[in-house]
Amino acid sequence: xxxxxxxxxxxxxxAVGIAFLLIWEGSVRYFGIREFLLPAPSxxxxxxxxxxxxxxxxxxxTLRITIAAFFLACVGGVGLAVLFSQSRAIEMALFPYxxxxxxxxxIAIAPLILIWVGFDHTxxxxxxxxxxxxxxxxxxxxxxxxxxADHNLRxxxxxxxxxxxxxxxxxxxxxxxxxxxxxxxxxxxxALIGTVVAEFAAGSGTSTGLAWRIVEAGNxxxxxxxxxxxxxxxxxxxTIFFGLAWVEHTLLKRWxxxxxxxxx
Numbered sequence: 001x002x003x004x005x006x007x008x009x010x011x012x013x014x015a016v017g018i019a020f021l022l023i024w025e026g027s028v029r030y031f032g033i034r035e036f037l038l039p040a041p042s043x044x045x046x047x048x049x050x051x052x053x054x055x056x057x058x059x060x061x062t063l064r065i066t067i068a069a070f071f072l073a074c075v076g077g078v079g080l081a082v083l084f085s086q087s088r089a090i091e092m093a094l095f096p097y098x099x100x101x102x103x104x105x106x107i108a109i110a111p112l113i114l115i116w117v118g119f120d121h122t123x124x125x126x127x128x129x130x131x132x133x134x135x136x137x138x139x140x141x142x143x144x145x146x147x148x149a150d151h152n153l154r155x156x157x158x159x160x161x162x163x164x165x166x167x168x169x170x171x172x173x174x175x176x177x178x179x180x181x182x183x184x185x186x187x188x189x190x191a192l193i194g195t196v197v198a199e200f201a202a203g204s205g206t207s208t209g210l211a212w213r214i215v216e217a218g219n220x221x222x223x224x225x226x227x228x229x230x231x232x233x234x235x236x237x238x239t240i241f242f243g244l245a246w247v248e249h250t251l252l253k254r255w256x257x258x259x260x261x262x263x264x
Contacts, residue, residue, distance in 0.1 A: 021041045024040070024041055025040050025041050025042060028040040035223060035224065036221050036223050037223075038223075039223050039224040039227055043224045044224050044227045044228050044231065045228075046224070047222075047224035047225045047227070047228045048228035048231065048232075051225055051228060054213070055210070055213060055225075055228060055229055055232060056232075057208070058208055058209050058210045058212070058213045058229070059210055059232050059236065061208055061209045061210075062192070062195055062196070062199070062209040062210045062211065062233070062236070063236060065123065065126050065127055065130055065195045065198075065209070066130060066188075066191045066192045066195045066236075066240070067191075068127055068130075069127055069130035069131040069133075069134050069191045069194060069195065070134055070184075070187060070188055070191040072127075072131050072135075073131055073134035073135045073138055073187050073191065074138055074184060074187070076131075076135060076138075076139075077135055077136075077137075077138030077139040077142060077183070077187070078138060078142050078180065080094070080098070080139055081138075081139050081142035081143040081146055081176075082142075082146065082168065084139075084143045084146075085143065085146035085147055085168070085172060086164065086168070091143070095143075098135070098136055098139055098140075099136075101132050101135065101136060102135075102136035104132075106129050106132060106133055106194060106197050106198060106201070107197055107200070107201050109129075109132075110125075110129055110197075110198055110201030110202070111201065113125045113128055113129055114201075114202065122202055125198070125202070126195060126198040126199060126202065126209075129194055129195075129197070129198035129201070130191050130192075130194035130195040130198055131191075131194070132194065133190045133191065133193060133194030133197070134187040134188075134190045134191035134194055135187075137183045137184075137186040137187045137190060138180070138183040138184055138187050139183075140183065141179045141180060141182055141183030141186075142176055142179060142180045142183060144176075144179055145172075145175060145176025145177070145178065145179025145180055146168075146172045146173070146175070146176045148175060148176070148179070149171050149172045149175040149176070150171075150175070153171055154167060154171060154172075157170075157171055177251065177252070178248075178252060181244075181247070181248040181251065181252070182248070184244055184247075184248075185241065185244040185245060185248060188240045188241065188243075188244045189237055189240060189241055191240075192233075192236060192237050192240060195209065195211070196209075196210070196211040196233065197211075198211075199211030199212050200212075200215065210229050210232055210233050210236075211233075213225070213229040214226050214229045214230060214233075217229060
């Protein structure tokens with residue numbers, strides 16, 4: 001990809017975004033749309049500046065829970081996937097329960113988790129709920145990657161007397177790396193979504209994350225502040241996604257077909 005194409009990939013989305021904001025601002029002013037229905041971007045920016053301290057504090061709380069949930073999902077998902085790849089019996093016994101965790105709506109079990117953990121440990125409850133949402137993509141993708149290692153190469157390793165540990169570390173894990181990173185890229189966004197849903201479910205006074213700021217602003221009809229908090233959540237999600245995408249590209253760009261740049 002030449003320099004001009006790379007520049008276009010950056011400038012075109014920025015230009016579209018600026019045009020959208022200008023149309024939004026102009027439409028609100030021209031049609032006289034009331035602020036409690038749809039605030040103008042300039043008013044949202046003003047609210048963001050006015051409430052910057054409290055919103056950034058809430059952003060940090062949401063980010064902290066999201067990172068912790070993502071880390072635990074990575075450790076648990078990869079660890080359990082390794083067990084699944086080594087034992088068909090363990091996979092058959094435990095994988096259905098992982099599926100149950102994935103398909104159970106977090107909003108439905110949030111009150112139960114809060115009761116079990118205790119309302120004095122709300123942050124722990126939020127962490128558990130966010131982990132439940134983020135866990136399965138890493139587990140399923142890594143398991144698929146470990147089981148997708150070339151069987152001919154696996155037989156060759158055995159022919160040369162390789163141990164199960166050597167087959168795992170020198171063949172299966174490298175083969176599963178692209179799958180694992182793809183699962184992590186999905187899981188990063190889901191960890192944020194799980195945190196937000198958990199904060200919504202936690203209710204009044206139990207959380208000071210960005211999701212609760214949105215609820216609080218909505219209850220007070222402070223719609224510009226509501227949009228400002230939503231903007232920060234969106235920017236956080238975008239940052240997480242592109243950060244993980246950068247990690248994926250950095251680790252794969254020298255050897256994997258999906259990341260090697262070629263002329264189209």
